[in-house]
Each structure stands twice: as structure tokens, then as C-alpha cells.
Amino acid sequence: MKTLKYLLAAGFVGACVQLASAATLPGPLVTPQWLHQHRSEVTVLDIRDDMDTLTRAPKFEVDKKTGAKKLVATGGHLEGALSVDFGKIRQNKEIDGKKIVAQLPSAEYFTKVMDEAGLDKGKPIVIVPTGETVDTMDMATRLYFQLRYFGEPEGQVAILNGGVNAWLQDGLPVSTAKVGAPKGDWAATGEDKQILATLDQVKEGLRSGADQFVDARPTPQFLGIVVKRPVDAAGGHLPGARSFPTDAIVRPVGAAHEFMSAADYRKIYAEYGIQPGASTVTYCNTGHLASGAWFVDHEILGNSKTRLYTGSMTEWTNLGNPTVGLPG
Template structure:
């Protein structure tokens, strides 16, 4: 009887362990999926306005329909750890020039994750932005990229599509308590350089014509009509194709969501972007471009897609050429 009990306990224990390590359905999860698997994943909230983490969301009732509409982001998913987007990148010196908002060192990123309370576990990580804008969704993709780059496997990472706003619109609750302050024990692993393009690799790709360059900034910046003050010159990389910021996600109520692979194939065709060609995405600092990389690499499955994390801030401040109106 004791042996039978031990075997039974072992089977139940193994089943519980398998249940606690639920597989992710893909790089994106829905609010419904996350609601059903909250205890089986690590939820990582990322945003740049940290006040909203402990604020209550605001709703307005449509007088005609009686429908309650979300009008202001607030709160977070229960149990989430909090990551400040402004603290996951660092200033680096390249060829004697200080460049802001660059891909951090392993030590810097490890500290940022540990300060946020991220632990090394077998649980998958679900990244949750606010979802209020394309900028917000691309904060999630930038954190996703860095976790991938520093060793987290693809099958252990996902983003909540539409973020907190989609969660609220689905009728699920949020909390407004302060984030836990206990330090984590996450550590950066082996760097996956297959998803990162260096400035030298960009130069070589331009010279050989071997890579497709995709610019993820607003159209006016791509054309050189305007430029960010952080960039020395306006315009885009020679031969680059525009995948403008407002085409990366679609608004759904107060949320912004990534689309399907079929949708992106149609969108890429409109912008003359080849979904399966060797591709390098870039923007100003590698923030918006991480969204374009996520679409190309993770949703469309183009494993020969890289993010130029240095982007235009590095490219222009080190004197490299651009094409544009100015």
C-alpha cells in the first residue's frame, strides 16, 4: 500500500509540475489565455510612466449605449513585477562618442531585472505593457528582444497582446498596489548575436546589397522632413524601406494590438517589404524597431531578421550617410 501511495504521489507531483510549466501558445497571448494561466507564468509589467502602475483606471459611460469605455490606463495585473522602461538601456561610448539608450551590457541588464524582482524559474515570462499606444507595445517588444538576446528561449517568452488596456476591456480586474521590492536572482545568459546587427554589419549589408533595411519610424522622419534632436542628420539609411510606426499595430478601443501573420504579409506587400528576405530593422534608438523586428522575426517567422539596436542615434552621430529631404 505504501508503494502504491508513493507511486500515486509521484504521478500527481509530476502532473502538478507539468501543469505549473504551461506552454505558451506563441509569442502573443490573449487576455483570456493569460487569465486562465496566471499562476503558471511570471508576469512582467513594463511602462515608462510609473505613476500609472498604482493608479486606478478611468472609465466613461456612453450615454446613448450605456457601454462603459476605458479612457485612462491605470493599475496592473495581480502579481506582476514592475519594470521601468527607462532603466533597461544604457549610455554607451562608441568610438569615443557617448550614445544614449543603447543595448546594455549583461551586467547592467541583469541588475535592472534583479532590481525589478525577476527570478530565474521554469515559468514562462509574459510581458505586459499598458497597451495604450504603439510606443507602449514596442516597450514590450524591446524588453522581449533583450530577454531573448540575453539567453531566454523563445518558447518561454510572450507578450500580452493589447496590454493592460486589452485586459481591462476584456472585463478582467487590475490592482493598484505598490510593486514588490524584493530583489530577484535572474542572470543574463549567453548572448544570442544572431538577432542583433552591429553598425559594421549594417555598413557591410549596405555595401553588398545583401540585406533589406526596414525603417520603423513615422513617415516624416523617414523622409527627412523632421528629425529627432538626438540624431545628427535627418533622413534614412540608403535604400531602406519604410514600415511606419502607425502600421505596426492596430487600435482596438483603448488598446493597441499586433495583427496576424497574414495581415502583415499584406501590409509588407504594400510597402514593398519582402517578409522572408534577410532583414535589419532600425528606428532612432532601437525602440520602435524592436516592434518591426518582433513582427518579422517572431510573428512572420523570418529567422534571418535582426535589430540594429544602435539605430539612427548611433549611425548619424558617428558620421554615417543618410538619404532624405534635409
Template sequence: MPRRREGVYQENDMKRFFASALLAIAAALVSGMAFGSGVVVPGPLVTPAWLQQHQAEVNVLDVREDTASFTKAPTFTTESGKKTLAGFGGHVPGALLLDFAKVRTSRMIDGREIKWMLPTQADFQALMRSVGVQDGRPTVIVSDGTSAGDLDMAARVYWSMKVYGDNNLAILDGGTAAWLAAGYPVSTDAAKPAAGNWVAKAENRKLFADSTDVAKAAAQGRQLVDARPLPFYIGLERKPIVLAAGHIKGAEDFPPEVRAVKRDGSMRFLSRADYATVFKHLGVNSHKPTITYCNTGHLASGAWFVLHEIMQNPGVAVYDGSMYEWTTEKRPVVGLQ
């Protein structure tokens, strides 16, 4: 058999090397597309400018109660050259639509049906997949942004996803209203999501509390934070589902009125420094282990988001059943009556 020259072997080796390198690069690209975009959110809040820059690399998860407004065109008025949102509608192009009514469900607790609770791991995973949330991508949660309650709605979804192991999350500060105010394109197309593959992991027990946890915390003088408006806290008002007016003994109030501020036509979270000042006035220690609650766990999620995510206090949990579950169990409250 004729002998090949050494140079021929070297040439073939180089070809094999480059072929292997190209295969490795292709595999890495496929892996990146399958397992993640490589983008990490810069913090628990993002601006419209950040979202506009990274729009194609994240799940844009639009959560709202009025789902019909998703395909409704917004209207504006112009006065002295300034354009102002007059009628809310539309969404960030490419957004996935999540009906807030589906985010919470009924659960049986000690033989009692408690409504508006966190769904089970399997049910929440199915919900996220049904709206098209893709695993391995950051998720930016977008509410309407026209009221403080909208921010709490976004916080509830954020908390729920975090309970089930997703940590690459952010809320669009100011929601869709801020996006519109920034002048970015708006869509009225119906949501047509591809099948999602988001994975719910085992629940993080540190992020939520039950009635036993709350009773123990109250008995030990640990910090409880009531996230309802002041009239509900002191017992002047109550929701029909809450069987007794007032608050859990020892709780401090952190009402919605001081959790957000209106700026440029949309509701925004405060800065960390401003929250620190607010907490001093309220007598809330933002560094202590805390359990937040409200009537049904909605507003409590907003207070949790501020304390846990913005103030970076890892020891904060949400009492999901809140005053609804507490009073259904006929536990004591402190109020005017």
C-alpha cells in the same frame, strides 16, 4: 538466529519501494518549483484570457514609462451600456513593475558615448532580478496598450530578454488596456517583488547589428527596414539627437502607423496574413535577412518583433544604435536635403 519468512522480506521490499517512489515524486515536485513552472507560452502573443488562466504560473512583467500609473485606479465612462476606459491606471494583479527608463543605458562604442543601448549581460541580469523576475518561468510582458509605442516598448523588453537567452516569452496583445476591457480584476497595489533569480546567458549575436554590419548590408543591397514614421524616413523631420535627416540608403520604411491597430480600446498587433499584405504594399520581403533600425532602437524593436517573431523570419537583427549612432559617426543618409 531465527529465520524470517519469505513473505516478510517481500513486505519490507514493497515498503522500501513505495518509500523510494514517494521520495522521487517529492524531489520532482521540488525540482519543478525550483527550475520551472512547466508552462510554455503558446506563441509570441497571448490573450488576456490565456494570461488570466496561467497568471500564477508566469512572470507578469509590466513595463511602462509612467510608473505612477501602476498604483492609480483606472476610470471608466459608460454610454449606451458600454463601458469605456477614460483614464488609464492599475495593473494585472501580481505584476512586476519595470521602469522603461532603466531598460536602456549608455555604452562606449569606439570612444563615443551612445545612449539608449542594450545593457551589458551583468547589468541586464541585475535589472531583471531587481524587479523580481524568476528564472525557469515564462515571462509575459505587459505594456499599457494604449498606443503603438507601448507595443514597441514591450517588444524592446522582449528583444532584450531574448538576446540574453530567454526564449519562453510572450507579449500580452493589447496590454493592460486589453486586460481591463476584458473585465478581469485590476490591482493598484504597489509592487513588492521577491528577489529575482533570472539568469542572463551569453548574448545572441544574431539578434543585433552594429554600424559595420549595417554598412556592409547597405553596400551589398541587403534588406534594411526603417521603423520610423514616414516624415522621418524621407527627411522632413528628425530628432535632435539624429544629426542628419533622412534614412540609410536602400532602406524600406515600415512605420508605426501600419504595425498596430486599435481594437476595443487597446492597440493590437495585426495577424500574420495582414502583415503579409502590408509588406507587399511597402516593398518589404518578410523572408529575407533584415536589419531593422529607427532613431534609438526603440521602434526598431517593434519592427523586429513583427518580422522575427510573428512572421517567423530567423534572419532579423536590430541595429541598436540606429540613426543616432549612424549619424554620430557621420555616415551617409538619403533624404530631401
């Protein structure tokens, strides 16, 4: 009995120590300096699609007059980071006899990908993209969305604003060592349907007019001037959708790209006719860029009525649903 009491007490103390050693994330975004100070208290998940850059040294140009360094090429990763290949976090599916690429994965599939990356449960997670472009920042938001969807609670996941490039521009060191970790024990614990819009819900939202639709693709794709084939079967956009184009989602800061303040986004929304606080569905081609729009509306602006249509235009058009815009 004494042994049992000792083990229970030891387990309780261990759990308390683990909780005490975990950082409290300041919000959905963290700065390089905050992460540098709390590095040992969080799990860092590096996400990118060019895995060669993990072990490639960054490149700088040095001003001969001032000696100031300017980052010109991303390279390296935060020491101790776990590595996730963006190409692996989504799943191709067959829907109504059609192959639809880059869809929201099953819980089992996503758990496997996260465990193979070495992710363990328990610590807060900070996702670190390279930060080179809006596309890379939206890789982070898509992973953020999936972690939240599959059970990570609010306040347990954040993104390093500006990614590796912002880290380097703050003069912080990176590693070029090979990344590897033992298999992790993270597991999907549920599905938060409140942040997801399904195909049927999109149809109903369009029919009833109850939802605001926000298109997060480049303007030429929104207008139908450019069609992203073969991903999409048709060009244009959902009837009545508002454009929130990719180049308005983040701000370039040197070689990094950073999300802005809530006040900035409210001004941008006013320019594009997007209603803050409305029941909103964001979409793009495959739910990649739209995850950035979802992150802005749901996490930065605090609109709990925002959902991501992960199927986006690739599901919508390949299943024969209508769009508006220039014929293509």
C-alpha cells in the same frame, strides 16, 4: 546514503512539479483570456515609462443610454505583476568618444535591472505593456528582444497583445496597490548574436546589398522632414531602406493597440515593398520602435533571418555615417 538518495529524489520531484505547474505559451502573443486562465503559471512583467499609472485607477466613460463602459485612461496593473521601468532597460555608452544614448546594455547591467525588478528564473514570462499606443507596445517588444538576446529560450517569453488596456476592455480586474518584490535570481546566460545587427554588419549589408533594411520610424522622420534631435545628428534614412512606419505596426482596438495576424502583415509588406523572408535589418532612432518591426518579422512572420540594429540612427548619425532624404 539513504539521506542523499532522498534529497536527490525530492529535488527531482520538485523540479518536475515546477515544470508541470508552468504554462506552455501558445506563441509570442497571448490574449487577456489566456493570461487570466494561466496567471499563476507565468511571471508577469509589467513595462511602462509612466510609473505613476501603476497605482492610479483606470478611467471609464459610461454611456447613459446603454450603460456600456468605454476606457478613456489607463491605470492599474495585473495583480502580482513585477514592474520594469522602460527607461532603465537600456544603457548609455561612449563609442569613439561620442555619448550614444539608449543602447543595448551589457549582460551584467541587464541582469541587475531584471533582478531589481524581482524576476526569478524558471517560469515562462509574459510581458505586459499598457497598450495605449504603438510606443508602449514597442516597449514590450524591446524588453522581449533583450530577454531573448540574453538567453531566454524560444517559447519562454510572450507579450500580452493589447496590454493592460486590452485586459481592462475584456472586463478583467487590475490592482492599484504598490508594486514591489524581493530581489530576483534571473541571470543572462548568453548572447544570441543571430538576432542582433552591429554597426559593422550594417555597413557591410549596405555595401554588399545582401540585407533588406526596414525603417520603423514615423514617415516624416524617414523622409528627413523631421529630425529627432539631439538623439540623431542628421535626418533621413539608410540608403535603400524601406519604410514600415509606426502607424502600420499595430491596430487600434478601442483604447488598446494590438499586433495583427501574419496574413495582415504580408499584405502590409506588399504595400510598402518589403520582401518577406529576406535577410532583414530593422532600425529606428534608438532601437525602440524597430524592436516592434523585428518582432513582427522574426516572431509573427517567422523570418529567422531578421536582426535588430539596436544602435539605430542615434549611433549611425552621431558617428558620422551617411543618410539620404531631405536635407535638415
